[in-house]
Amino acid sequence: MTTIGRREFLQQAAGASLLILAGGGRLRAANPQCKIEVLLKEPVGTISPDIYGHFAEHIGGVIYDGVWVGENSPNANYGGIRRELADRLRRLQPSVIRWPGGCFADSYNWRDGIGPRHQRPVRTNFWINTPFLQAAPDGPAKYEPNTFGTDEFIAFCRLVGAEPYLAANVRSLSARDFHEWIEYCNAPAGSTTLANRREANGSRAPHRVRFWGVGNESWGCGGDFTPQEYATEFRRFTSWVPDFGVHPAFIAAGPNGGDESWTRGFFEALIRRNRDYIRRVYGWGLHYYCGSAGRGAIDFAPADWYQLLGQAAHMEHLIQNHWSAMGELDPDHHAKLAIDEWGAWHPAGTEVHPTHLFGQTSTLRDALVAALTLDIFQRHADKVIMANVAQLINNLHSLFLAHEDRFVVTGNYHVFDMYQAHRNGRSLRTVFSAPEINEAGGPLSGLAALAGSASLHEKRLVLTVVNPSISETRETEIAIPAATVRDATVRTLSHSDIHAHNNFEHPDALVPRDSRLEVKGAELVYAFPPASIVRMILELA
Ligand code: AHR
Secondary structure (H helix, E strand, O other), X not given: OXXXXXXXXXXXXXXXXXXXXXXXXXXXXXXXXXXXXXEEEEEEEEOOHHHHEEEOOOOOOOOEOOOEOOOOOOOOEEOOEEHHHHHHHHHOOXXXXXXXXXHHHHHOOHHHHOOOHHHOOOEEOOOOOOHHHHOOOOOOOOEEOOOOOHHHHHHHHHHHOOEEEEEEOOOOOXXXXXXXXXXXXXXXXXXXXXXXXXXXXXXXXXXXXOEEEEOOOOOOOOOOOOHHHHHHHHHHHOOOOOOOOOOOEEEEEEEEOOOHHHHHHHHHHHHOOOHHHHHHOOEEEEEEEEEOOOOOOOOOOHHHHHHHHHHHHOHHHHHHHHHHHXXXXXXXXXXXXXXXXXXXXXXXXXXXXXXXXXXXXXXXXXXXXXXXXXXXXXXOOOOEEEEEEEOOEOOOOOOEEEEOOEXXXXXXXXXXXXXXXXXXXXXXXXXXXXXXXXXXXXXXXXXXXXXXXXXXXXXXXXXXXEEOOOOOOEEEEEEOOOOOEEEEEEXXXXXXXXXXXXXXXXXXXXXXEEEEEOOOOOEEEEEEOOOEEEEEEEEEO
16 A cells, blocks of 8 residues: 655646545555445435434343432432433434333333332332342342332433333233323323323323333243244234324334244234234334453453454344345335344443443444444335334443443444434445455454445435454545535544443543545545544535
């Protein structure tokens, strides 16, 4: 690779068809093997804002010590909700938040969480028997105080500008309990006893909850059902549900990772008597955790970096495979994918408090997992209608860590912030070509050397690109046939240390940097730094 001086470059570029840009102020010749081609005339679909959704379960430190600090807390709060969390989350336009679980949902009685807080019952939390919590001090992670219930959750959603997505208990409550929860939330003011209860609890106006999950992981903690049994439950729970003017969007408990037999079994059984039942499925709730690699969240070798990123990239195959299985029974694709749990899952050891079950410190590696995953959702905008990263705070793949008065945003937060520029855009087919990564020290389970996605917003093109190579800069031609770029801004999240992460002591160890590029011409070349996530906003003429 030749590096040339700026003056020399400008002289050469004046007569050349290729406009050269470079990160870090250096101008270089392009690697002819690296190319990104954005096909403006090949739209895939509109990117749903709900793919940037979140998930908050009553588990470990997510709700208590995370979202909820209590009204009388010395920690800054809005009616009990952690103020810094609400302020930072609101900036992300969080679209949708799923609650109260997770596995917890199928043990939860919504009635426990309404009414005067001091009168609410204390229950055993679903997760109490985990060895982690057995070793932890007693507190709300073990004994659920129900201080945070439906009305507090709705208040949290309204505070941050998100739509609530409530997951119902199918394993241990009835369809009637589910319908009464809907009635409590959505019945018009003054219309029923439950509407009056809601009013007495502070909300005269209906909550107008649209998204309803029918169980969670019903193949496991949600009831150990077979897909056929679950299809019967789903039909029963979604039959004759009062509408209250908010047509409910039901999310069915989908498969565990690649289990296509769950997908086929459910859809076959659902429509056996009547094909129209397919219309009840708004979202098919695929769950995929890409796991871990290495000794832990922070303790990993370069080969573990590549392994985990390869596992994250597997999401693409899951989407394609489940989508085609769904299409066998639902050729019009009425039902779309709602990937309502996703993220990395590292072993314990980096949680910020001993009660934070599954709490983990996210590094640059996890930020790349998030970016690769959001790019996949964006590339499949025609299939993915919603997604919820697991979980919001103090847990797996979190955007935030908090304990008492301490609070920090992780690299994952910055990725969500960078990627929100794609929301509501038209996803465009984009072809990435680059030579294989040759430093991985083993086979690279499907990890592309450059990956990303593009979306068009009238004359603004948003392009996000992940370079997973730990050491190689990718000097890449970016071709946008039939378009001229007028202006470009670039935001980059990267670090020379692949283990870089934010914590209470170093909250800005991993932060994005902005740069501006002078653009003249139709084609451009950009040097994508190693281990980076780059977002370009290109204004087209
Ligand atoms: O996110 C943690 C747990 O992972 C959820 O409760 C469950 O749905 C999944 O297995």
